[in-house]
Every structure is written in structure tokens, then in C-alpha cells.
Amino acid sequence: MATPNPAKGASTRRGFLGRLWLWLGGLAVLEGLWITGSILKPRSNRSAADDDAVVVAGPVDRFDPGTVTAFPAGRFYLSRLDNGGFLALSRSCTHLGCTVPWVEDEGRFVCPCHASSFDCRGEVLSPPATRALDLHPVRIENGVVKVDTSTTITRQAFAPSQVVRS
Amino acid sequence: MADQDHEERERGLMRRVWRSVFPGPVIPATDRERRWVVVNTLLLHLRPAQVPVRTIPFTHTFGLGGMSLVLVLLLFATGMLMMFVYEPSPDAAYASVAGLQDDVLFGGLIRGIHHFSANFLVVVVLMHLLRVYLTGGYHGPRRFNWVIGLALLFGILVGNFTGYLLPWDQLSYWAITISTAMLAYVPWIGEGLQQLARGGPEITDATLIGFFTIHTTVVPAVLIVLMAWHFWRVRKARGVVVPKDAGEVIDGKPETVLFVPHLLTREVALACLLTAVVVVTSMLVSAPLGAEANPGMSPNPAKAPWYFLGFQELLLHFHPVVAVVVIPLAAALFAALLPYLGYREGIDGVWMMSATGRRSGLLAIGFAAVATPALVIADELGSGSPGSATGLTGLMPAVVVAVVVGVVVIALRKVTGAPREELLQAVVLLLFVVLVVLTVIGIWFRGEGMALVWPWEAT
Numbered sequence: 001m002a003t004p005n006p007a008k009g010a011s012t013r014r015g016f017l018g019r020l021w022l023w024l025g026g027l028a029v030l031e032g033l034w035i036t037g038s039i040l041k042p043r044s045n046r047s048a049a050d051d052d053a054v055v056v057a058g059p060v061d062r063f064d065p066g067t068v069t070a071f072p073a074g075r076f077y078l079s080r081l082d083n084g085g086f087l088a089l090s091r092s093c094t095h096l097g098c099t100v101p102w103v104e105d106e107g108r109f110v111c112p113c114h115a116s117s118f119d120c121r122g123e124v125l126s127p128p129a130t131r132a133l134d135l136h137p138v139r140i141e142n143g144v145v146k147v148d149t150s151t152t153i154t155r156q157a158f159a160p161s162q163v164v165r166s
Numbered sequence: 167m168a169d170q171d172h173e174e175r176e177r178g179l180m181r182r183v184w185r186s187v188f189p190g191p192v193i194p195a196t197d198r199e200r201r202w203v204v205v206n207t208l209l210l211h212l213r214p215a216q217v218p219v220r221t222i223p224f225t226h227t228f229g230l231g232g233m234s235l236v237l238v239l240l241l242f243a244t245g246m247l248m249m250f251v252y253e254p255s256p257d258a259a260y261a262s263v264a265g266l267q268d269d270v271l272f273g274g275l276i277r278g279i280h281h282f283s284a285n286f287l288v289v290v291v292l293m294h295l296l297r298v299y300l301t302g303g304y305h306g307p308r309r310f311n312w313v314i315g316l317a318l319l320f321g322i323l324v325g326n327f328t329g330y331l332l333p334w335d336q337l338s339y340w341a342i343t344i345s346t347a348m349l350a351y352v353p354w355i356g357e358g359l360q361q362l363a364r365g366g367p368e369i370t371d372a373t374l375i376g377f378f379t380i381h382t383t384v385v386p387a388v389l390i391v392l393m394a395w396h397f398w399r400v401r402k403a404r405g406v407v408v409p410k411d412a413g414e415v416i417d418g419k420p421e422t423v424l425f426v427p428h429l430l431t432r433e434v435a436l437a438c439l440l441t442a443v444v445v446v447t448s449m450l451v452s453a454p455l456g457a458e459a460n461p462g463m464s465p466n467p468a469k470a471p472w473y474f475l476g477f478q479e480l481l482l483h484f485h486p487v488v489a490v491v492v493i494p495l496a497a498a499l500f501a502a503l504l505p506y507l508g509y510r511e512g513i514d515g516v517w518m519m520s521a522t523g524r525r526s527g528l529l530a531i532g533f534a535a536v537a538t539p540a541l542v543i544a545d546e547l548g549s550g551s552p553g554s555a556t557g558l559t560g561l562m563p564a565v566v567v568a569v570v571v572g573v574v575v576i577a578l579r580k581v582t583g584a585p586r587e588e589l590l591q592a593v594v595l596l597l598f599v600v601l602v603v604l605t606v607i608g609i610w611f612r613g614e615g616m617a618l619v620w621p622w623e624a625t
Contacts, residue, residue, distance in 0.1 A: 040362065040365075040376075041362075042361045042362065042364070042365050042366045042367075042372065072462050075461075075462075095347075096343070096344040096347040096348065096468075097344060097346075097347035097350075098340065098343065098344065098468050099461065099462055099464045100464075101463075112464045112466035112467070112468065112615070113340070113466065113467060113468035113616070114468075114482070114615065114616045115615035115616060128481070128482065130486070152367070
């Protein structure tokens, strides 16, 4: 049975319905992608509202100037500079994310993975790392140092404005 | 037909059941029966009844495609068994794997077979790719199957990579840490990509459950579909490429032999041999399982899984964006477009295209095998540290390498007089050997702090 072949582009009921199905199909695909995306989307498991996100490091005078103190549970180091200011340095190497230990004898952080090293301000001393260690915001309330580990500040290099003083 | 039914009725119940399952001969005795079996058996009918006689010898294909299939089947079988024991959560994963090793009868062997099949598979598929390339099996109707093959390679790498995290030991935890950290170097979307891969900013239970699901569901499903497509495409191209000499023209249909027994026997024999090799290896060497993952302590050195060490090595010498983004993407695009670059007629099936192709190809391989280690050593001596100073100076090293490759191509044309497509082949082989050499350096010649060491000095 030969149905009359409508000219291309001519709007017929059949053509319209066909296109409608195509659009509906496309819509269904988009919906599927949306659902997949929302399932795959990272859910942050630490937020500022969490009790353990803000680490109470201790009173200011517990930390001598020129020392670095590790906080393994908070995954950061609290560095008190010679001038008395504080920096909370993330322990993840900015090269490929290894955990950098503080080497007391050398007075610097040395990454075991690829030998990048950083000074007590987090500044790069030797590559392959190209960026200074990330920071967490430090607050000093009533002479007590608090570090908010839910926020990570990335930076290219050290700047005096990053230091928090009491 | 009526006679047969009558005959069946005569013979009793068991006979009728048997006939319904196996309507024909199970072990064929004549050529007619052999042909019948191939056409009428579910598994065998994926193969043709007759195959070109020149594709039969082992040294044409080395059975690499079939070996890949055997390894994938071993992986499916052992993987399914291990899923009954494994618990995908950071608190329980390590203990469940250790329990599989220690408390389950043959648990260690099962895990070993899975481990070695996975690692052999990467090597075997790469050799399969190389074989297809060298025999010119990517022209004409086989062009798109080359691309499907690359997708399969990608799927296999994803499978290996996601499986690497599952034991949750120090080795796997830090390897995945570094590999996913590489994603952060992608401009603009790097941070997002990294969080997507990890299911969050750090490697946590979200990462593990994600990797587990990809490893045990997504990858197998994708592999099954892609493998079916790959094999079907081989059938549609009338089997593997028929080997021939340069300039030889094969008129009409090539001479064929029966699939059963000529090819099937060889394939089954090879499958048995390979399985035996995997099982014996797993009996002699146990799959590595280090200490439980400790996010507070990175091992020294920390390395990516071995098949990514070529890229980790690049990261020591190039700017991160070049090493992590530009080179891998350019390589993938180049590989996918390879069949479409325009070749002269009649080079399919000719080993390395021609005599000049062979000569220029071998020269390129030799050059890469010597120049790559030399450049790595020069970079290390020049900068005084494994994390090379050139990493900071931007795109210079990449430009230098591009110039070197250009000079090699011009020199090869002068020396061998090879035409365009053979020079292209020389470049492909050169890059392949560079990747292999970098991977070898990354596996065996990088020690503490990623400094260059001899393999016997590395820990």
C-alpha cells in the first residue's frame, strides 16, 4: 500500500507526531542523565556544621614560636611562625596528594612520594610540587586557636596576609 | 523428518531428552558433521564454518585476541567468587581480603588468578593491538573495529584501575591517591573531575563503593557488549586479515579449511596452556597484599599502578598539564584516528607494510629504545633531582621532543626512502616504544623519592 509521500519539511500530523516522539525520547534521555548525575555527584561528608570539622587546637601560648605541631585527626599541621603568627597547613602534598611528614631535623616538610619539600610556611623549597601547601582557616577566640578543617584554601605561594595573629 | 520422529518414539524417554538438547552429533566424525556442529551450536556459531588457511599459523596472530578472551573469562569466574566474600567498606575491606587469603580454602589461589589474569590482560591486549597494527589489520572494513578495540583497552584499564583500590592496603590506597590527584591538574574542570572520581575531596568510603560498583558491574557489562561487537565485526570482515607479501594480490576467495578441527583445536590448546600458566603463576607467587591503608603515612616511593607509571614518569619531566592532559588526550585521539589517515591500496595483511616499512620501523624502534633512557638520565643529571626543574619551565620539553620526532622522520625519509604511511608507522612505533621504556623505568628504575636506581637496589 503506497501512502502519499508528503514533501520534505511539510508539516503533517504524522510528521509532527513523529517529531514529538523524538523530543520526548530526548527528554527521557536527559532525565536519565540528570538522575545518574545526581547519584554520582560527590556528597561532601564533612561540613562546617559537623562538630569535628572545627578542631580546637589549644591555647595560644601552648605553641612556641618557630614550631610545627601535627594534628593527625584533623589532617593538618599548626605552624607557629617566629613572629608569633599561626598557619594551619594541610598535610596533603600539592603535587599528588601524599601525606607530608614534618622533618624536625631539617626544619621542613619532605614528601616521601616524590621528594617535594616545603618550609614551615608551606612554601615550596624543592619541586616537583609547584604550589605552596593548602591552608585551613584559623580563628583565635579568647586566646584559643581553632582550625576549620571543612574549608580548604588553595594558594600559589605564601603571603604575609595568610598569617593569623592573636 | 517424519522418519526421525518415528525413530525417537521407538527409543524411550532418556533418548528423547538427549535428542532435544543435542539434536546433532556431539563429537562430529565427518566433515559434513563438523560443518553442521559449527552452524548449529550456540557458542561455535559465533565462528565461521571455514577459515582462510593462511590465517591459521600461530605466528600470524599469536592467538593474542583469543588469549585476551580467555583472561577475561578467568576474571569473570574468579571475580564472581570473590564477590561472595568481599565487603566494600573501608572498615571491613582489608579484613575481608585478608580473610579470603588466610581462611578460605584456595582463597589465595582464586585471588591470585584474578590478580595475574588482570595484569597479563593489559600486556596481552597491548600486544594484540601491536600485532593488528603491524599486520595491517586496521584497513578497509576493519577500520572501525580498531576503534572498538581501543574502547575495550580503555575499559580494561578502568577495570584494572578500579580493582586496584579494593584490597584497601597501603599500596592500593596511595596508588589511587596519586592517580586521582593527577586529575586535579586538568585546567578548569580538574578539581571537579577529581571529586567525581573520588566521590568527594578525599579517598573515603564513597570512593571505595564507587570503585567497587564500577569494577563489578559497569566494567563487566560494558566489556561484554564491546567484546560481542568486536567479535561480530571480525566476522563481518571475513575473519582476521589474511597475511600476504608486499605487492601480492589475492584474487577472489582465499583458500579455506574447516574451522573444526583446524582452528578450534589450536584455540582450545592455547586456552588450556594459558590457563595453566596463570594458575601455576598464582600458585608460585601470591598476589600482593601490604599493610592496611593508613591515610596518615605515605609509603616511599608511592607509585601509581604499573600501567600508569609511564604517565607518572612523564609527570617528572613535563609540565603537569602537558603530562596529564595534552599528551594522553593527543595520544588517544591519534590512536583513534589512525585507521582513517589515508593509506595506499593493498597494504592490509603485509607485515609492516613493505621492506622499507620494516627498515624504517626498526630504526625508529631502535632510536626510541636508546634515546628515551638517555633523555631521562640527562634530565635527572641536568636538574639534580628526579622532580625535574623542567617541570617548572612550562612547555619547553614538549617542544624539544616534538622537534626530535620531526628530525627523526626527516632522517628516516632520507635514509630509507620510505613513503608517507611508512613514516607514519615509524612514528607510531617510536611513540609506542617510548611509552614502554618510560613504563619500564617507572616500574623498575625508580626508588626512594623517585630517584633513578638500579632494580636490585630498589626496595
